[in-house]
Amino acid sequence: MRAIVYDRYGAPENLELRLMPAPVPNANEVLVRVRAASLNPKDSLIRKGKFKAASGGTFPKLLGYDLAGVVEAVGANVTHFKVGDNVFGMKNGFTGSTVAELAVANEDELATKPASLSFEEAAALPLTSLTALQALRDLGKVTTGSRVLIHGASGGVGVMAVQIAKALGATVTTTSSEKNLDFVRGLGADETLDYTKSTGLERGREWACVFDVFGNQRFSKASPALAKHGVYVTTVPSPRNVFDDLRTRWLPFKKARLVVVKSNRADLEVLSKLVAAGSLRAVIDRVVPLAETAAGQGHIETKRARGKVVISISV
Ligand SMILES: NC(=O)c1ccc[n+]([C@@H]2O[C@H](COP(=O)([O-])OP(=O)(O)OC[C@H]3O[C@@H](n4cnc5c(N)ncnc54)[C@H](OP(=O)(O)O)[C@@H]3O)[C@@H](O)[C@H]2O)c1
Structure with missing residues (x-):
């Protein structure tokens, strides 16, 4: 072959x-x-x-x-x-x-x-959608009405995260470069930010879940903008992110989690159902x-x- x-x-x-x-x-x-x-x-x-x-x-x-x-x-x-x-x-x-x-x-x-x-x-x-599904549903506990920030929404994982967060019933804000604002809005984002002007982590924001897809933010920066039970989820297995995940995992409030995607048929079938419902492309x-x-x-x-x-x- x-x-x-x-x-x-x-x-x-x-x-x-x-x-x-x-x-x-x-x-x-x-x-x-x-x-x-x-x-x-x-x-x-x-x-x-x-x-x-x-x-x-x-x-x-x-x-x-x-x-x-x-x-x-x-x-x-x-x-x-x-x-x-x-x-x-x-x-x-x-x-x-x-x-x-x-x-x-x-x-x-x-x-x-x-x-x-x-x-x-x-x-x-598969890989990107499973990552988004497991990050948002399992770690971020995203559900109907959750306010979600997706940082780096126009790449492989990001485009799936926007659609899956919407399918879970969330209100979705994204960051991307300016040239991708309309593109991400077309995927269903409710609010689109140009990350050179706003990361969405400024004072006054309160997120149920911050999904740091691109991985250049950090829990200490996201934490002030998290709701009381909010979760920061990152894709990057750096020593700091692993440490933040371990030290906050059992806390009652504000957690940092690292997603490690795992392939399994049950979740692939969830993706198929979202496709059939017209929620994921x-x-x-x-x-x-x-x-x-x-x-x-x-x-x-x-x-x-x-x-x-x-x-x-x-x-
Ligand atoms: N832990 C896991 O299980 C797991 C699973 C999957 C992926 N990952 C990791 O997740 C990360 C993202 O994966 P991916 O497939 O989405 O990558 P990707 O497709 O290569 O991401 C490309 C996107 O990154 C965005 N980007 C570039 N510079 C940026 C910045 N400074 N701030 C925010 N966004 C920026 C770009 O958007 P603009 O052009 O709009 O800037 C572009 O659309 C990678 O590090 C990957 O290794 C981890």
Whole structure:
């Protein structure tokens, strides 16, 4: 099969399209003929060697966590899928492998692809939407009437967070650059702030949840603008954010939480229901062919992507 691989940690130029042996599913895994994958900052961070302790020192490495495609084979214990099913999902862990013609995923990391979505649209959803769902619903306790601030609302996670917060019944304020104000409003934001003029954390504001998607704010700065039981949720696993999460986790008031996205079928099916209800749509910055994966990663690394970069894999 054709796959994007790299032989050492470093720049996107290390990525190469190569013929690799097809993966073999274990008893709990599904082999998927990948029709589309999508890229995330996680792929670039791992390629740069930022998570070496988890990603290890063996090469060549493949990349990619999001996928949509068609079931090619199933392991002996797989009960939920059969050959020919259309699926989408996200692999857990630090050994990505979905930017390839074939990929294996655990049965619980996949769900039936929403029929209304193309493979490209379905591949654009999992990692970022699951992050937004788990950050807002599980950590931020966002519910009907919650006042939510989403900082950095125009990127991969942000565009999903706006839509999911609205679907949870929240009133949503966003920050983005000025050029993206109308774009984010089009996703459903009630109030849009240009972060060069206002971060939304000024005195007089009172948020039930501040979701720091971009990750350049901090709990100590957000705390004065949180409601009594408000929660600050960040995406960045820095030592300070981990410490703030641990020290405030059991406090009755004002908590800091770090989201660590976890793929599971129940949540993928929540996303499918939101799609079916018309509450969630894929937001794609660009679709690139497999051979142009390095350029796709380069675009993400500008930190200016509007939504997702999707890799289309022709059959
Ligand atoms: N912990 C987890 O489980 C988890 C899961 C998913 C993602 N993450 C992390 O979450 C972060 C966001 O991921 P993503 O996929 O949304 O990234 P992304 O798509 O690369 O984000 C791009 C967006 O960042 C915005 N941005 C750039 N500079 C900014 C600034 N100074 N302030 C606010 N926004 C700014 C840009 O908006 P403008 O052009 O409008 O400025 C752009 O739309 C990454 O660090 C990623 O690694 C963590």
